[in-house]
Amino acid sequence: MHLLIVSQYFWPESFRINDLAQEFVKRGHEVTVLTGIPNYPKGKFYSGYNLFSHSEVWQGVNIIRVPIIPRGKANAIRLSLNYLSFMIMGCLLCLLRCPKKFDALFVFQTSPITAGLPAIVLKKIYQVPVYFWVQDLWPETLIALNKVKSKIALGLITKFVKYIYQQCDVILVQSRGFIDSILNHGISRDKIVYLPNWAESLYLKEVESVESPAVHFPEGFNILFAGNLGESQGLETIIEAAELTKDNLQIHWNLLGEGRVKEKLQQQINEKELSQTVHLHAKRPIEEMPAYFKACDTLLVTLQDNFLFRLTIPSKLQCYLASGKPILGALNGESAHILKESGAGLVADAEDPKQLAAAALNMSALSEHKRQEMGELGKVYYQANFSREECLSQLESLLPQTKHSEPCVV
Known part of the structure; x- marks a missing residue:
């Protein structure tokens, strides 16, 4: 099978679609990715890339890049230009670069949903099916983050979302909680398939000390939040919880990653005099993350409290x-249900710093054996519900099995 993936984000940006593409190549499929020039999350082109970056091959994956306007500091105007530039250039260049030599189109739909339009254009011209993997709900994401207030604009976006969904042959959702929203757009339940995210295989391997990067956390009990430092993560809750535990110098809150609120977080740390117990770390390559996970005492995940993030x-x-x-x-x-059902940790309400501070103190008071037991329960739950091999095999079984021999023009 020759699969064309359409995704605004791809390697060297760190997204789950990288692992999917790489694994499908290993399984004997031909994979081409139509994507933008990497600039997420810092908003400027990665070193070695510019507007004229055209094509490359990574891990056997053919990559076609289209020129886009970088995100910059991710204000409303720059984000809109970033989203629209990929949609427009993707629609134009996909016709020039990709003749009818693929069997299916697969869209990795994070924000924005506009990134799916090039796939719809190709479907109409070449009559191939579109598989649309929904990671973010639109227009719900815009409403939840208060990005669009105009009822007229929201109405137009809702119509666009409905059009995109109607053109797809299969809509995959990363959470069962997304299903009702998609049904509300008039989509048949038969078109919707639950396909959760999984963890890259490197998280399941034992970290060998001789291969691990040097990880330097402060002495004490280290809590690690790793990932995007954005608005939807509700990171103010962490700062406020840290303020409640700041007299306990053994409790350390580590935030590792990049994102639009990182500067604001540093300001809050300075203003609240939390530098002894709250530490910001630069983003690290995904290959190093297992070592950071191993070095901490507990991992931390937070989200804002609104209807979408539930x-x-x-x-x-x-x-x-x-x-x-x-x-x-x-x-x-x-997400709270998963943590409670798995027994993998302790759960506080979203945006409740008092509960989070109490949970952190309770976790630090547990014996090492009890924390290890929680971790093992999480691993068992992962294998039973989010197995990488099973998720990828499920997707593979949904896709056409025809195989072409000629690739897209790269």
Whole structure:
């Protein structure tokens, strides 16, 4: 099978679609990715890339890049230009670069949903099926983050979302909580398939000390939040919880990653005089993350408290579960249910710093044996519900099995 993946984000940006593409190549399929020029999350092109970056091959995956406007500091205007530039250039260049030599189109739909339009264009011209993997709900994401207030604009976006969904042959959802939203757009239940995110296989391997990067956490009990430092994560809750535990110098809150609120977090740390117990770390390559997970005492996942994030499963949760470490959560809905059902950690309500601070202190007071037990329960739950091999095999079984010999023009 020759699969064309359409995704605004791809390697060297760190997204789950990288692992999917790489694994499908290993399974004997031909994979081409139509994507933008990497600039997430810092908003500027990665070193070695520019507007004229055209094509490359990574791990056997053919990559076609289209010129886009980088995110910059991710204000409303720059984000809109970033989203629209990929949609427009993707629609134009996909026709030039990709003749009818693929069997299916697969869209990895994080925000924005506009990134799916090039796949719809190709479907109409070449009559191939579209598989649309929904990671973020639209327009719910815009409403939840208060990005669009105009009822007219929201109405137009809702119509666009409905059009995209109607053109898809199969709609895959990363959370069962997404299903009702998609049904509300008039989509048949038969078109919707639950396909959760999984953890890359490196999280399931034992970390060998000779291969591990040097990880330097402060002496004491280290809590690690790893991933995007954005608005939806509700990171103010962590700062406020840290303020409540700051007299306990053994409790350390570590935030590792990049994102639009990182500067604001540093300001809050300075203003609240939390530098002894709250530590910001630069983003690290995904290959190093298992070593960081192993070095901490517990992992932390947080989300804002609103209707959308009660339905969402943040992709880091599967990585946390697979790693076999205990987990602290400050979230509601689907993700909180998973943590409670698995027994993998302690859960506070979203945006409740008092509960999170109490959970952190309770976790630190547990014996090492009890925390290890929690981690093992999480790993068992991961294998039973989010197994990488089973998820990928499920997707593979849904896709056409015809195989072409000629690739897209790269």
